[in-house]
Amino acid sequence: MDDLLDKLSALLGPGGVVTGGDMAPFAFDWRKIEESTPSAVLRPRSTAEVADVVRLCGQAGVPLVPQGGNTGLMGGTVAKPGALLLNLGRMDRIRDIDPLGYTVTAEAGCILANVQAAAAGVDRLFPLSLGAEGTCTIGGNLSTNAGGILTIRYGNARDLVLGLEVVLPDGRVWNGLRSLRKDNTGYDLKHLFMGAEGTLGIITAATCKLFPRPRQVETALVAVPDPAAAVDLLARLRGASSDALTAFELMPRFGIDGAKELLGRDVDPLAAPAPWYVLAELTAGTAGPALREQAEGALAAALEGGTVLDATFAESEEKRRQLWLIREGLPEIGRAVGGAVHHDVSVPVARVPDLITLAGKRLEKLLPGIRPYPFGHVADGNIHYNVARPRGMETKAYLDRAKEITATVHGTVRELGGSISAEHGIGSRKREEMAVAKDPVELDLMRAIKGLLDPRGIMNPGKVLP
Amino acid sequence: MDDLLDKLSALLGPGGVVTGGDMAPFAFDWRKIEESTPSAVLRPRSTAEVADVVRLCGQAGVPLVPQGGNTGLMGGTVAKPGALLLNLGRMDRIRDIDPLGYTVTAEAGCILANVQAAAAGVDRLFPLSLGAEGTCTIGGNLSTNAGGILTIRYGNARDLVLGLEVVLPDGRVWNGLRSLRKDNTGYDLKHLFMGAEGTLGIITAATCKLFPRPRQVETALVAVPDPAAAVDLLARLRGASSDALTAFELMPRFGIDGAKELLGRDVDPLAAPAPWYVLAELTAGTAGPALREQAEGALAAALEGGTVLDATFAESEEKRRQLWLIREGLPEIGRAVGGAVHHDVSVPVARVPDLITLAGKRLEKLLPGIRPYPFGHVADGNIHYNVARPRGMETKAYLDRAKEITATVHGTVRELGGSISAEHGIGSRKREEMAVAKDPVELDLMRAIKGLLDPRGIMNPGKVLP
Numbered sequence: 001m002d003d004l005l006d007k008l009s010a011l012l013g014p015g016g017v018v019t020g021g022d023m024a025p026f027a028f029d030w031r032k033i034e035e036s037t038p039s040a041v042l043r044p045r046s047t048a049e050v051a052d053v054v055r056l057c058g059q060a061g062v063p064l065v066p067q068g069g070n071t072g073l074m075g076g077t078v079a080k081p082g083a084l085l086l087n088l089g090r091m092d093r094i095r096d097i098d099p100l101g102y103t104v105t106a107e108a109g110c111i112l113a114n115v116q117a118a119a120a121g122v123d124r125l126f127p128l129s130l131g132a133e134g135t136c137t138i139g140g141n142l143s144t145n146a147g148g149i150l151t152i153r154y155g156n157a158r159d160l161v162l163g164l165e166v167v168l169p170d171g172r173v174w175n176g177l178r179s180l181r182k183d184n185t186g187y188d189l190k191h192l193f194m195g196a197e198g199t200l201g202i203i204t205a206a207t208c209k210l211f212p213r214p215r216q217v218e219t220a221l222v223a224v225p226d227p228a229a230a231v232d233l234l235a236r237l238r239g240a241s242s243d244a245l246t247a248f249e250l251m252p253r254f255g256i257d258g259a260k261e262l263l264g265r266d267v268d269p270l271a272a273p274a275p276w277y278v279l280a281e282l283t284a285g286t287a288g289p290a291l292r293e294q295a296e297g298a299l300a301a302a303l304e305g306g307t308v309l310d311a312t313f314a315e316s317e318e319k320r321r322q323l324w325l326i327r328e329g330l331p332e333i334g335r336a337v338g339g340a341v342h343h344d345v346s347v348p349v350a351r352v353p354d355l356i357t358l359a360g361k362r363l364e365k366l367l368p369g370i371r372p373y374p375f376g377h378v379a380d381g382n383i384h385y386n387v388a389r390p391r392g393m394e395t396k397a398y399l400d401r402a403k404e405i406t407a408t409v410h411g412t413v414r415e416l417g418g419s420i421s422a423e424h425g426i427g428s429r430k431r432e433e434m435a436v437a438k439d440p441v442e443l444d445l446m447r448a449i450k451g452l453l454d455p456r457g458i459m460n461p462g463k464v465l466p
Numbered sequence: 467m468d469d470l471l472d473k474l475s476a477l478l479g480p481g482g483v484v485t486g487g488d489m490a491p492f493a494f495d496w497r498k499i500e501e502s503t504p505s506a507v508l509r510p511r512s513t514a515e516v517a518d519v520v521r522l523c524g525q526a527g528v529p530l531v532p533q534g535g536n537t538g539l540m541g542g543t544v545a546k547p548g549a550l551l552l553n554l555g556r557m558d559r560i561r562d563i564d565p566l567g568y569t570v571t572a573e574a575g576c577i578l579a580n581v582q583a584a585a586a587g588v589d590r591l592f593p594l595s596l597g598a599e600g601t602c603t604i605g606g607n608l609s610t611n612a613g614g615i616l617t618i619r620y621g622n623a624r625d626l627v628l629g630l631e632v633v634l635p636d637g638r639v640w641n642g643l644r645s646l647r648k649d650n651t652g653y654d655l656k657h658l659f660m661g662a663e664g665t666l667g668i669i670t671a672a673t674c675k676l677f678p679r680p681r682q683v684e685t686a687l688v689a690v691p692d693p694a695a696a697v698d699l700l701a702r703l704r705g706a707s708s709d710a711l712t713a714f715e716l717m718p719r720f721g722i723d724g725a726k727e728l729l730g731r732d733v734d735p736l737a738a739p740a741p742w743y744v745l746a747e748l749t750a751g752t753a754g755p756a757l758r759e760q761a762e763g764a765l766a767a768a769l770e771g772g773t774v775l776d777a778t779f780a781e782s783e784e785k786r787r788q789l790w791l792i793r794e795g796l797p798e799i800g801r802a803v804g805g806a807v808h809h810d811v812s813v814p815v816a817r818v819p820d821l822i823t824l825a826g827k828r829l830e831k832l833l834p835g836i837r838p839y840p841f842g843h844v845a846d847g848n849i850h851y852n853v854a855r856p857r858g859m860e861t862k863a864y865l866d867r868a869k870e871i872t873a874t875v876h877g878t879v880r881e882l883g884g885s886i887s888a889e890h891g892i893g894s895r896k897r898e899e900m901a902v903a904k905d906p907v908e909l910d911l912m913r914a915i916k917g918l919l920d921p922r923g924i925m926n927p928g929k930v931l932p
Contacts (some may be wrong), residue, residue, distance in 0.1 A: 101816035174907045179814040181846035183885040187912045191657035212705040239678040242751030285708030290756035348645040350567035380647035422648040441640045
């Protein structure tokens, strides 16, 4: 290892190889569940340097753990002893931005918010948006196929990509940095590397699609009687608004009561309490009254049909921020309750009500008084099915039941044809469950591809594949 | 072979194995360039039957050529002697349609127009649309990653897919028929099979996204001074219309003059002739004047800036059909001219003007008087760069120069970072050129994946890979 680190230091120059206490900003688990103990952190500045690093590590048989902003929730960037952490944070150039062609080419280490800002600088929208956007990097976003709040309109991270540059596990560089909207020359390789969490190679740069910037935003908080009504409202709003719907978040009453009780925030803008809420946002490329009229028309029809109980629109940016605060408060409330058990799952959109009802009944049977507060991106069928402990139950005693709780939620998800990881990925934490959750043929194909591309198993070992 | 055909007959039952003259409806090349001479045509009715066919053929080492509606333009479904044609036309069920979840699950042999109709039947849009839609099948569309006229708004065929069912080259069935909008459990395998033209397995069914049906359509013919103005107009219209733009077709004056001269159709709706035209279509989910106002606003600004020379909107469905007739006439004109050389290429959107100008100059130098009439989906950078012979030149003498003409166009495309196949695929016809057009690392990866999944090489041999 010492010999390898000497070679790497010579290759990467000052600041390129970080060891000892200086590794602290990189060698940790965002959720503080696992320990990350790499032998060193490598910080290359170019694709050529990444390729050289991979070649040297391959020769030495030393595993590499690629890392972007290290905001992943599944332990994907945690390194075991003997592994090297490959942090891409110094590869942070926007290589090209083309407003006419609506594309941007960014290096893997670009912070997501900086890619958004570069797009805004040429009057365009880069529509990937998530909580960690000020810290996470585009390379990490693509390696984990990040989701977020705008996917209903713009898709997941992989849907935004036209081309990739990838360093393969044998150190060769695949230059697939095309900005073509149509290209049918052979197999589409880029999708193999996106969502693979660095187990098949290292994404060093990407060319992504840009979109027109919205000029008009309408945000509404809508009270609904139950999740089935939310799904019905979703179908209506999509139909009535030319798919102008960019966010559609389902929230339980817990988001309003919990904010008052635990965060001391009175966030309820409606006259009467309702069991469920939808935070809906629509955007248009042209300012004007049309968008609001469309949304109001759909809501009025839904109100008449009993799908909607009440609704309020944000009449100012300040009011809009207040409505979003209800949604953004839910993870905070989770932390304030203490010891909530989290699940990032998805089911077909029309099965979201079944998921919520069925899993809720089963959890209540498992542990009476348990408080599920499922919320999230219902338009993607992606529910953060989080579950708080019964009032009065000790956190430790509750967390001792976490495995049963997760088995109940994930079992229900599987019954409904869903996925145990909607947007957070697998990393180290859901790896073992993959053996149960996935079709054996599919797992076999994944293992075969891993064996083909990374026969020595040096790329992020112990992640994704069971 | 006789033994194998006996087994296959027993397996597939009446009508399942077609031989001799009865193969005529299947064993031909749409463009009549190659001969298709399979030993038999197989017509399975279920995924299980397809799997059994693949297993039996694998054991016998007999190659299979999968076929949908047989409308491909690159010879991808042409069978050599000793191969069997596997026609999926009897697998034509819509297995499920979910208007609330905006999804449809269709078997590979469903005719595209039938999938569109099924979606319309539940007030939804299936937005894949191309000339052959009354004959081509969804399985063929996905195997070739079909494009078409609505890709600017809805993406290519692969972008519409949530899940696939695939029979692998070893006869196993991968049931990846999920309807999830978000699923980050391991590698995304479905994109490997789409666009692979049946060389990695046989797509037997797919779950696809649906969209809201448009209620308002605005269609305009816009005269522009040059292709650069068209690209500028595209950026403006996208920005001004919330991406309501669903079609944006560039056409040369040849489309209007040629229609008059060769088809006897007077299709020019504008007062003065212009060198180039754009056919732009915008759609909205709500009827009303807003869409037209947005489009008119953008056109007025472009007219003032000199990007637009003149424009007319279709004020009725009949007028709309007339405008589309100009675009649809271009392939007809090509046939009427006789012996045109076709190219389906793409470049980054902003490089479309360079492609047209540069290739035009080089062709004129190669063969003075030559008449390029590039047209097509400029919003995807996808130009059908077709080239008619000089007036007075014999068709045969012209076609003797076809290779040089193609080398000139494709060489220019490569210089501009483009693709030699935008939407038609590779098949047998562009296969050899892949060796030049693709990065060696990428080709090597493709070959490795082919070798991994189909080590015996029985799946559509002689296609795609050089």
